Amino acid sequence: MSVQNTVELLAIAAKKAARKLAFESTTRKNNVLLSMAETLQEQKEFIQAENDKDLLAGREKGLSEAMLDRLALTDKVIDSMVVGLHEVVALPDPVGEVEEMIRRPNGLMVGRMRIPLGVIGIIYESRPNVTVDAAALCLKSGNGVILRGGSEAIHSNLALAKVLQEALGSENIDPAAIQVVPTVDREGVNALLALDEYIDLIIPRGGEGLIRFVAENSRIPVLKHYKGVCHVFVDADADLDMAVNIVMNGKCQRPGVCNALETLLVHKDIAAAFLPMIGSKLVAAGVELRGCPMTKEILPDIKDAAEEDWPAEFLDLILAVKVVDDLDAAMDHIAKYGSQHTEVIVTKSYANSQRFIKEVDASAVMINASTRFSDGGQFGLGAEIGISTTKLHAYGPMGLKELTTRKFIVYGDGQVRS
Amino acid sequence: MSVQNTVELLAIAAKKAARKLAFESTTRKNNVLLSMAETLQEQKEFIQAENDKDLLAGREKGLSEAMLDRLALTDKVIDSMVVGLHEVVALPDPVGEVEEMIRRPNGLMVGRMRIPLGVIGIIYESRPNVTVDAAALCLKSGNGVILRGGSEAIHSNLALAKVLQEALGSENIDPAAIQVVPTVDREGVNALLALDEYIDLIIPRGGEGLIRFVAENSRIPVLKHYKGVCHVFVDADADLDMAVNIVMNGKCQRPGVCNALETLLVHKDIAAAFLPMIGSKLVAAGVELRGCPMTKEILPDIKDAAEEDWPAEFLDLILAVKVVDDLDAAMDHIAKYGSQHTEVIVTKSYANSQRFIKEVDASAVMINASTRFSDGGQFGLGAEIGISTTKLHAYGPMGLKELTTRKFIVYGDGQVRS
Numbered sequence: 001m002s003v004q005n006t007v008e009l010l011a012i013a014a015k016k017a018a019r020k021l022a023f024e025s026t027t028r029k030n031n032v033l034l035s036m037a038e039t040l041q042e043q044k045e046f047i048q049a050e051n052d053k054d055l056l057a058g059r060e061k062g063l064s065e066a067m068l069d070r071l072a073l074t075d076k077v078i079d080s081m082v083v084g085l086h087e088v089v090a091l092p093d094p095v096g097e098v099e100e101m102i103r104r105p106n107g108l109m110v111g112r113m114r115i116p117l118g119v120i121g122i123i124y125e126s127r128p129n130v131t132v133d134a135a136a137l138c139l140k141s142g143n144g145v146i147l148r149g150g151s152e153a154i155h156s157n158l159a160l161a162k163v164l165q166e167a168l169g170s171e172n173i174d175p176a177a178i179q180v181v182p183t184v185d186r187e188g189v190n191a192l193l194a195l196d197e198y199i200d201l202i203i204p205r206g207g208e209g210l211i212r213f214v215a216e217n218s219r220i221p222v223l224k225h226y227k228g229v230c231h232v233f234v235d236a237d238a239d240l241d242m243a244v245n246i247v248m249n250g251k252c253q254r255p256g257v258c259n260a261l262e263t264l265l266v267h268k269d270i271a272a273a274f275l276p277m278i279g280s281k282l283v284a285a286g287v288e289l290r291g292c293p294m295t296k297e298i299l300p301d302i303k304d305a306a307e308e309d310w311p312a313e314f315l316d317l318i319l320a321v322k323v324v325d326d327l328d329a330a331m332d333h334i335a336k337y338g339s340q341h342t343e344v345i346v347t348k349s350y351a352n353s354q355r356f357i358k359e360v361d362a363s364a365v366m367i368n369a370s371t372r373f374s375d376g377g378q379f380g381l382g383a384e385i386g387i388s389t390t391k392l393h394a395y396g397p398m399g400l401k402e403l404t405t406r407k408f409i410v411y412g413d414g415q416v417r418s
Numbered sequence: 419m420s421v422q423n424t425v426e427l428l429a430i431a432a433k434k435a436a437r438k439l440a441f442e443s444t445t446r447k448n449n450v451l452l453s454m455a456e457t458l459q460e461q462k463e464f465i466q467a468e469n470d471k472d473l474l475a476g477r478e479k480g481l482s483e484a485m486l487d488r489l490a491l492t493d494k495v496i497d498s499m500v501v502g503l504h505e506v507v508a509l510p511d512p513v514g515e516v517e518e519m520i521r522r523p524n525g526l527m528v529g530r531m532r533i534p535l536g537v538i539g540i541i542y543e544s545r546p547n548v549t550v551d552a553a554a555l556c557l558k559s560g561n562g563v564i565l566r567g568g569s570e571a572i573h574s575n576l577a578l579a580k581v582l583q584e585a586l587g588s589e590n591i592d593p594a595a596i597q598v599v600p601t602v603d604r605e606g607v608n609a610l611l612a613l614d615e616y617i618d619l620i621i622p623r624g625g626e627g628l629i630r631f632v633a634e635n636s637r638i639p640v641l642k643h644y645k646g647v648c649h650v651f652v653d654a655d656a657d658l659d660m661a662v663n664i665v666m667n668g669k670c671q672r673p674g675v676c677n678a679l680e681t682l683l684v685h686k687d688i689a690a691a692f693l694p695m696i697g698s699k700l701v702a703a704g705v706e707l708r709g710c711p712m713t714k715e716i717l718p719d720i721k722d723a724a725e726e727d728w729p730a731e732f733l734d735l736i737l738a739v740k741v742v743d744d745l746d747a748a749m750d751h752i753a754k755y756g757s758q759h760t761e762v763i764v765t766k767s768y769a770n771s772q773r774f775i776k777e778v779d780a781s782a783v784m785i786n787a788s789t790r791f792s793d794g795g796q797f798g799l800g801a802e803i804g805i806s807t808t809k810l811h812a813y814g815p816m817g818l819k820e821l822t823t824r825k826f827i828v829y830g831d832g833q834v835r836s
Contacts, residue, residue: 412787
């Protein structure tokens with residue numbers, strides 16, 4: 001059977017299973033999640049034996065130690081998957097919620113009921129823990145899921161899928177609701193992206209290259225962010241100690257993630273006071289600074305910022321620094337170079353805080369807080385299936401609710417239209 | 419200049435204008451709408467002279483009288499546009515609403531602020547009143563709009579756009595926020611659909627052919643419905659008089675629209691009682707019935723239903739009729755042949771009403787009411803920009819709120835992540 005046929009059959013089965021899963025009770029879905037947690041622990045040896053095949057192949061292929069580390073399903077990683085499953089059990093189930101029920105003049109009651117999207121395709125790179133996390137969130141929100149992980153993790157992912165499907169079966173729910181694409185080539189991804197008849201949404205997770213490939217080749221709607229070029233603007237009257245903390249946290253706490261700080265914008269009136277303060281701290285923390293000409297007048301020892309530094313997502317201990325004339329110049333810079341991920345102002349000005357919140361177009365706009373809070377868990381969504389920087393359907397971190405939509409429901413007593 | 423360049427320049431200008439329009443006050447947007455209403459009346463003669471060019475060309479091209487009628491900008495049509503603009507003024511402005519503001523354990527206040535989508539492309543067929551309606555709804559929701567109407571209405575649409583842009587200018591809002599594509603060939607549509615860098619959403623309005631063309635060729639997300647194959651299921655214990663009213667209203671009140679009834683499903687236990695009642699009424703109203711074999715046993719004089727009648731959107735006085743074993747058979751039929759538009763059950767059974775509401779996957783699911791209520795105005799949205807039968811972003815009739823999205827806003831006092 002061709003890869004295309006294999007993937008199409010998976011998708012047809014997933015859609016059929018999803019139709020029933022859409023109205024399973026929360027209790028049954030939670031029972032499946034608990035059974036998954038149990039089965040994961042019971043079948044740890046089988047999972048780790050399959051994982052060893054991936055690790056061996058990875059070593060032969062010359063994967064870096066960091067990559068192998070992310071791939072390994074150690075006891076600790078499996079334990080954290082189990083904890084994750086229990087956390088999803090604890091989340092409220094959005095399905096079936098009815099909102100905005102109103103009574104129309106003719107007596108019709110019109111409301112909106114939250115329902116699953118249908119079948120969700122997740123395309124991701126190596127870490128196999130995504131397999132369990134994503135499957136759990138899709139299950140809890142009543143969606144079927146088709147998972148296509150990195151080729152390096154294929155044995156691990158298939159083993160995890162087997163365990164998850166057994167748990168579904170043990171609760172008499174169609175195991176086809178959770179699928180792993182069994183092939184490792186790009187053909188499998190292409191086949192998936194063509195199945196708009198069966199799959200309702202694609203969420204890619206990984207590097208910009210993967211995400212662009214998915215977005216450009218998909219016939220199915222894609223929720224995604226390419227990158228996070230996050231800014232902090234330190235306003236003229238900012239609390240400078242607060243600004244130092246926010247900048248240090250944004251840049252240094254975890255530089256390799258999409259909500260890390262990439263460009264610092266400083267109001268010209270406080271540049272002479274603030275830049276030496278923050279500069280020495282950043283340099284002491286190992287951060288390479290790349291400054292505009294005005295920044296270099298104050299910090300002459302740092303590198304020059306090139307034009308390509310402004311839209312760059314460094315994902316590393318590198319920070320671009322620019323002195324700007326005022327709030328408008330800062331917002332213009334953000335509009336031009338930002339990625340609509342996360343933007344921060346540090347200010348004591350009420351007027352400027354309100355203008356920034358209102359006028360900056362980004363999925364998360366913050367006053368006096370670190371960019372690093374831009375995250376589903378930190379925002380109180382309970383979990384995160386991804387981040388969207390496109391505006392349709394969801395903008396920003398996506399939790400369970402973003403895996404659902406709403407249908408209109410109408411209660412009548414015989415009304416007809418005149 | 420090539421068509422592609424022309425359309426790209428329009429889109430760039432619209433995006434620039436939309437960036438500012440996004441945070442204009444409601445008062446200023448309403449002032450523009452009122453000024454539009456005034457200018458429409460003042461420039462009626464100019465508009466009608468341009469409309470005459472389209473009518474003349476249409477007559478030469480051999481358009482039907484019905485088509486010419488839809489194209490004509492009579493005094494009455496212009497008056498109704500003016501009324502429509504006043505109605506949009508009266509609608510609440512969704513932009514800037516903050517929802518779900520919560521306090522996180524670290525003191526951060528996290529909420530979601532409603533914002534415009536950006537630039538919306540509307541692609542539609544002949545009726546030029548869409549130009550004013552759509553422009554008004556996009557303006558009120560803070561979006562730029564690029565309109566591409568039917569080739570038959572090009573002079574009328576350009577004249578209306580000129581009037582609308584003057585109204586924007588008179589309130590010192592960038593007139594580029596409302597654009598009409600000045601060319602009439604498919605090349606203009608193709609150029610528009612490629613501009614995903616500047617346009618955030620495409621809404622096509624028209625026949626299935628146009629909508630399929632747009633969906634298949636767009637790089638931009640499309641909100642659409644191909645067709646409305648709406649069902650009424652008359653349950654075993656339905657109030658038969660109520661069922662007659664609902665079926666007659668669904669089929670006969672306005673058969674050419676997407677929320678008209680296309681297939682009647684009847685529970686086998688009441689078929690012998692109900693079908694003669696409704697059959698004679700429908701036939702008397704000029705409706706052609708096409709029945710399944712069991713229907714024909716009761717109504718032997720009607721036509722046989724063919725397989726292709728079940729998924730058909732007749733848009734005419736034709737009704738397919740099927741007798742089904744029970745609620746499950748009715749829901750299976752709807753799942754197989756429905757278009758996820760609008761589905762109705764007529765029943766006195768509490769249990770069946772609840773199962774139907776929960777289990778039927780359609781953008782509008784109703785109990786004991788006519789399919790004809792599936793409409794933004796009837797549902798209380800105030801206005802309708804279109805109907806979506808795909809689940810991402812919006813499902814069902816779309817009003818002003820569906821032309822917006824939400825960004826996260828965060829108020830901190832110096833929080834950093836540990």
